[in-house]
Amino acid sequence: MILDNKSKFLYKIFENKDIQELQILTPFITLYGFEVIQKIFNTKTKLLLSDRVEKILGINEELKYKNQLKQTFLARKFAEVIQKIEVKSTLQKNLSILNIIDKNSITSVQGNFDLSLAGLGKIVSNNYYTNLVVKNEREFINIFNDLWNMPTNEDLKSKITDYLKKIYEEKSPEFIYFFTLYKIFENILDNFDEDKIINSRTGFKNTVIWNKLFNFQKDAVIGAIEKLEKYNGCIIADSVGLGKTFEALAIIKYYELKNNKVLVLTPKKLRENWNIYRINDKRNILAEDRFNYDILNHTDLNREKGYSGEINLETINWGNYDLIVIDESHNFRNANFKKEKKSRYQKLLEDIIKSGIKTKVLMLSATPVNNRLNDLKNQIAFITEDNDKAFTDYGIKSIETTLRIAQAKFNQWMELPEKEKSTKKLLEMLNFDYFKLLDLVTIARSRKHIEKYYNTSNIGKFPQRLKPINIKTAIDNENIIYIEDINNTIKKLILAAYSPLKYLYPSKREEYAKKYDSELGEGKVFRQVDRENALIDLMRVNLLKRMESSINSFTITISKLINKYEEILNKIENYKNIEDISILDINEDDEIEGLIGEKIKVLVKDIDTIRWKQDLKEDLALLKSLLLKTQRITPQKDNKLKNLKTIIENKNKNPINPNNKKVIIFTAFADTANYLYENISIWAKENFNIESCLITGSGNNKCTLNISKDMNNLLINFSPISKERNKIDPSANKEIDILIATDCISEGQNLQDCDYLINYDIHWNPVRIIQRFGRIDRIGSKNEKIQLVNFWPDMELDEYINLENRVTGRMVLLDISATGDDNVINQEKATLFYRLKQLKELQEKVIDLEEIDGTITLTDLTLSNFKMDLIEYLKTNPNLKTYPTGIHSTLLSDDNKGVIFCVKLLKEEKSNYPLHPYYLVYVDENNEVKLNFNNTKIILDLYKNLTFNHTLDEKAISLLKDKTKNYKEMKPIVEKLKIAIDSIIEKKEEVGIKSLFSRGDINFSNEFNTFEDFEIISFLVVQ
Structure with missing residues (x-):
């Protein structure tokens, strides 16, 4: 048989x-x-x-x-x-x-x-x-x-x-979380295998820079090199204070050891941060590594001749760089394309990245996304050489389409009622491929992530943030002038000196449009007339800001404006029309009588001078009336300055950390910084015997110590421990205790010897405030506590923000014609509303970028945190890899009762879902799908929060055994699993049908899935 x-x-x-x-x-x-x-x-x-x-x-x-x-x-x-x-x-x-x-x-x-x-x-x-x-x-x-x-x-x-x-055997909830992560990311773990990514023959691990990195920084370096090798680029978007500069230096050294030519593009104010590590100087703590990269400023991309450092811009071989590192890459968020001359963006993309040898691109920014998700588009174009199909093999059919859909979803989110507008809601709405795109090219970790998932015992912790001290102060102590009076005058200003094209004879407008209008691509034009209108609005805001900064700064600005107006009026009065010449025939360097302006020049003969003179004189009278009042306010009458001195005095008498007298005073304006130095440095020396210094972007630095006024030298003497002064100059024993600075040092500096930071004027973008505080709020600080002090205008914050809003008038972002934003004015109002909410938060506590309500950071949007969690866990738990699928755990919780399932689709099919073929679904106790698989980031966040450090929950285990008769009767959980899988099938079909009616490729499976097409990987029962 x-x-x-x-x-x-x-x-x-x-x-x-x-x-x-x-x-x-x-x-x-x-x-x-x-x-x-x-x-x-x-x-x-x-x-x-x-x-x-x-x-x-x-x-x-x-x-x-x-x-x-x-x-x-x-x-x-x-x-x-x-x-x-x-x-x-x-x-x-x-x-x-x-x-x-x-x-x-x-x-x-x-x-x-x-x-x-x-x-x-x-x-x-x-x-x-x-x-x-x-x-x-x-x-x-x-x-x-x-x-x-x-x-x-x-x-x-x-x-x-x-x-x-x-x-x-019973497993802990934490184990199941990491097992789930392992299965999800199993196929990409090689991307994080140090030995496979790093070529050991380069000697990279013997370098000074590699051995100075903390473990979390080494992980970022490995991850970035992997992305540079695989995708040709990477954006490191770690939070403020996590050391992106050192991470980038390590990456640079790795490629230099492979004989690659490297260019660092940096904002001018940060140039010295990079230059110090490549020169033969005792302050260079990385001298042994012999860095040899080139450095150019962002602004050098606009120049065609002259020198930047030792580089001749006329003869430089732009196309000969293997790696470009762009510091503060968010400065390239906007792709401006100009008719006559290449913009910085064009120059970088076309002459450096696209031309010559293949160029890898590393970008550094704590804020690569501002308030538009589309901000990433132009930065990613550097990585892909503007090839929209570059990531087709990775499930991104069109980068432009992916980002356009994400932007549309973001716009919908912005219009939601206030109660519904949460980061969680945005994550639910965004398209899968946006997450996948971010995952391909970005590394983003938050301060909380580092604290939670890395052993920082050998580094030290972040210091405790004390509640911010908020100070409101009147302009002067004799009530000579009020902020409302100044605002009313500013609103009356026409600012005619800044809008000459407004006064052109109609017959001349076309000539000037030809010369000064910019093409944005796709037939769109940015008119110079619109640019002037925006400039006027910005001037009004700038005047208000200078007044809020210091009455001295405001007075200097008013004086300069008066001089400018008088100069223009003088040129008009003395002009004699000698020759007939067109504006189109005039070059940038021409000096011709009757030519007014700097970058944008106009010929007096082309202007309706009667109208222009009338408006200029009207402005001039208002400016002179302001000056008469502000000149009366001497330093002795300056109420804000008096308050600052009181704070410094209290800090010296009652330090928050033993014997720490150090204070950083930030201001947005060099005029204010100079004014403060003049009135603080001698006073502090005489009263407390402490030294002060001044650092501004202009380079006119000052110090009460008889030392070099070079910026790096001043910072070393202000923060000698963090800057390792003992290795540079062991004999130095004097220190600077008061540092007065502009935002030229608000990024990229470790000044953690200091524990006290004062914002003498409030930057209305909270990101800037957090970046400033990041100079002292750093891991490994010797200080137990740190203090933030904010000076505010003498009025309610709502009133001040509204005042700014009124001053800006109809100001909108004029580059929006290229961004796909439909309702810019509403978006601007929403931005103002968020600024108000964020600034109010900052009055109560110091927060991280990713904690600011309404602010979207890459740490919200990428899955890199979870991958790094897994890598760290595997280092001590390698046997995780040997466990079979289908396992579970359980825990008790007051909230979130239900089951989190991880399943795998067994049939081979293409998908742009970032975890495909794995899917996560959370079904609640009432058999409702609480979080569908498109809520990947939210489910993983919930999973992590529920299970972190959660060992075996004996009560939960006993309860589940009772309910299931020792796991024999699993029908209630199987029912939830069916609901979870049905929701995946339903959602996938919905996405497929939607794709039929959208631009781009159709995302539709050949046949519908069934329950049997999915395999259970793991599940967590929350009781």
Whole structure:
């Protein structure tokens, strides 16, 4: 008789037999096959297995039974049986033997069976089975005995038991979280394998810079090099204070060791931060690494001649760089394309990145996304050389389409009612491929992430942030002038000096449009007239800002404006029309009588001078009236300055950390910084015997110590511990305690010796305030506590923001014609509303960028945090990789009751879902889908928050065992699993149908999925 499992089935051979002994040689046995024939193992049994032990978990044809979630119950039962029988491995392949010995007969089966449901004939299989049944043939017993006694056999009892334990033993919630992450990211773990990414022959790990990095910085370096090699670029968007500059220096050194030519593009104010590490100078703590990169300022991209450092801009070979590092890359958010002369963006993209040799691009920015998700588009274009299809192989069919859809979703989110407008809601709305795109090219970690997931004991912690001190102060102590009076005057100003094109004769407008209008691409034009209108609005804001900064700064500005107006009026009065010349014939350097202006020049003869003079004189009268009042306010009458001195005095008498007298005073304006230095430095020296210094972007630095006024030298002497002064100049013993600076040092500097930072004027963008505070709010600080002090205008914040709003009038972002934003004015109002909310938050506590309500950072949008979590966990828990799928854990929680499932789609199909083929769904206790798989980031955040450091929850385990009868009755959880999988199928079909009606590729599977197309990977039961 032949058992083919079509009409005659193997499992029936065991029926109605009084079995005394069993001998089985088979490739494998599965849990589900065991469930069918478990009773036969109550007798003496010898089991020989020729295949992998891991087959116990089941074969593909049994996956729908795996989704019944009985693995734990069956594994425990099977483990009990294994202890009672004998089981060995064998090298004998392609042969199966079954000998059933009972009282009266021997039944033998020889063929190709296994002990799965398919092999037993319990389910239909595509495999063809031919198993011959013979009676009372002792030859098969002899064959089995010979195979059983082969010296190459190994006892499998402990191996099988250990594997079964991995299935049935209780796991901690944290373990299941990391196991889930492992399965999701398993295929990309090589991307983070240090030894595979870093070429050890370069000697990179012996460099000074590599050995100065903390572990979290090393991880960023490895991740960035992997992305540079694989995708040609990377954006490092770590939060303020995490050391992006040192991370970039390590990456530069790696490529220099490979003989690559490197260019660093930096804002001019940060040039010295980079230059110090490549010069032969005792202040260079990385001198041994012999850095050899070139440095250019962002502004150098606008220049065609002259020198930048030692580089001749006229002869430089722009196309000869292997790697470009762009510091503060958010400055290239906007792609301006000009008609006559290339913009910085064009120059960088076309002359450096696209031309010459293949160029990798590393970008650094804590804020690559501002208030438009589309901000990334132009930065990513540097990586892809503006190839919209560059990431097609990674599931991004069109970068432009991906970002355009994301921007549209963001715009919808901005219009939501205030109660609904949360980061969580935005994450729910965004398209999958946007997350995937970010994941490809960005690395973004937050301060909280570093604190939570890295061992910082050898570094030190972040200091404790004290509640900010907020000071409101009147302009002067004699009530000479009020902020409202100044505002009313500013609103009346026409600012005619800044809008000469407004006064052109109609016949001349076309000539000037030809010369000064800019093409934005796609037929769009940026008119110079519009630019002038925007400039006027910015001037009004600037006047208000200078007044808020210091009355001295405001007075200087008013004086300069008066001089400018008088100069223009003088030129108009003295002009004699000698020659007939067109503005189109005039070059940038021409000096012609009757030519007014600097960058934008106009000929007096082309202007309606009667109208222009009238408006100029009107402005001039208002400016002079302001000046008469402000000149009366001397430093002795300056109320704000008086308050500052009181704060410094209190700080000296009552330091927040032992013997720490250090203070940083930030201001947005060099005029204010100079004014403060003049009035603070001598006073502080005389009263407290402390030294002061002044650092401004103009380079006119000052110090009460007789030392070099170079910026880096001043900073070393202000923060000698963080700047390692002892290695540079061991004999130095004097320190600077008061640092007065503009925002030229608000980024890229570690000044953590200081514990006290004062914002003498408030930057209305909270990001700038946080960046300033990031100079002292750094990991490894010697200070236990740090203090932020903010000066505010003497009025309610709402009133001040509204005042600014009125001053700006109809000011809008004029580059929006290229961004896809539809309702710019509403967006601007929303931005103002968020600024107000954010500034109010900052009055109460110091917060991180990613914590600011309404601010979207890359740490909100990427999955890199979870990958780094996993990598760190695997370092101490490598056995995680050996666990089978289908496992679970449980915990008790007051909220979030339900089950988080991770399932895998078994059918091969293309998808732009970032975790494909894995899907996460959270079903609540009422069998409602609380979070669908498109809420990837939110589910992972929830998973992490629920399980972090969560060991075995014995109460939860006991409760779940009671509910499921020791995991035998899993129907309630299986029901939730069905709901989860149905929601995936439904959502995928919905996405597919939507794609039929959208631009771009159709995202539709050839056939619909079913419950059996998914495999359970893990689940967390929250009770």
